Amino acid sequence: MKPSSKKLLILMLILAMAALAGCGKNNSSNQAEGKVNVVTSFYPLYYFAKEIGGDHAHVVNLVATGVEPHDWTPKSRDLEAASKAQLFLYHGAGLEGWVDHFLNGLGSDSQVLAIEASKGITLIQGNHEHALEEEHGHEAEGEHGHKAEDQPAEEEGGAHEEEGHSHSDLDVDPHTWTSPRSALIMAANIRDAYVKADPEHQADYEKSFASLEERLKELDSKFTQQLSGYERRDIVVSHQAFGYLCRDYNLNQIAIMGLSPEAEPRAQDLLGIANFVKEHQIPYIFFEELVSPQLADTLAREARVDTLVLNPLEGLTSEQEKAGDDYFTLMERNLENLQKALQ
Structure with missing residues (x-):
């Protein structure tokens, strides 16, 4: 084998090994410079956070695709990712039974702002x-x-x-997000969290929220009209x-x-x-x-x-x-x- 061919083969092997190593890692540990780094506890929060945060936010979700959140518990790498973020969005209302220990484990030096997205929703008791x-x-x-x-x-x-x-x-009952009316309150809480963490871009967050709010209100109207008869x-x-x-x-x-x-x-x-x-x-x-x-x-x-x-x-x-x-x-x-x- 020619020296140049041998070097090329070694380079390809190194790249392949690096790619394989990356597949086994949780990308939630990645941080984006110059953006608000956000960690969310499950999908609806992830979606709303991305919609409202837009280009100013880097959002990662703790629960992987295809995993039922009821069956999920955080690992040490998830704690590390949240501790380095500016925002940690969790649902509350008992959905994440692990969240109290998780928040206590963030450490006294963590600057993350933890937000309970369901706050303000009238919860179903019993x-x-x-x-x-x-x-x-x-x-x-x-x-x-x-x-x-x-x-x-x-x-x-x-x-x-x-x-x-x-x-x-x-x-x-913690399943608030299955109703667009509750989702509106959750989205407003997420907007407020962005404004608190990054007041410089408040106008952009307000604009993105207004667009999401309009879509949620339209969805609410469709559910109301089409299920009433x-x-x-x-x-x-x-x-x-x-x-x-x-x-x-x-x-x-x-x-x-x-x-x-x-x-x-x-x-x-x-x-x-x-x-x-x-x-x-x-x-x-x-x-x-x-x-x-x-x-x-x-x-x-x-x-x-x-x-x-x-x-x-x-x-x-x-x-x-x-x-x-x-x-x-x-x-x-x-x-x-x-x-x-x-x-």
Whole structure:
């Protein structure tokens, strides 16, 4: 082999090894000079932060594409990335059970501004694991054999004291972002965070927020108008993630699983929901893409109905990311599927 060819081969090997090494690293540790470095805890915050921050911000999301945030816990590299950022945006309301320890671990020398994006939203209190019973009283009691109030109550303040990553036993529903009306408040909190961290570019942040606000208001209007004309108001979902959407658009969710998608329902609960679906001629059972659809599929077969996707927007799949999907395209798809289910 000629010396020049040997040098070229060595150079190619070095570049290949560097590329492979980079694939194994979390890019959240990267910082951008001259920009507001922002770390977000899950997808909706990441999307809103990018839209509002524009060219002035470098935004990274802790939870990787295709990972269900309920199953995720931070690593030391995530703590390091957040400690070097100017903004750390987390949802709050009990979604990130790890956040208190995470914030305590940032260190006294960290200058990061930690913002709870759900602040100001009227939260849904109570872990309504048995929405079927609460909404349909005597018929649900007969099918399930118990009432929701028979369940042990959570201690006050549990939403903020939970240390794990599951919130199946919390006393607050954290899934605020599934409603455009709550998303508006979250976006406003993110705008305020940018202005506080980088007041020099306040006008740009205000302008970007105004554009996002207009789109969210249009989305809210579409949900209001297009869901209002149906007599059917019940939807059966795999994961109790749509309380805010149902509250704002006068729907009732009947959930197979609780606030955390890994919560296992009891056999009598599944039977009760299957009977309810048959009796009320519910045409579809909704499932989501980041968790296994096995229970929804099983229940749909038992009730002899079809399944549809209702996306809780907790993250993108790799296919959605490649296709260029975002919060708005997924919410539009949710609206289409809700209309099918309410017919």
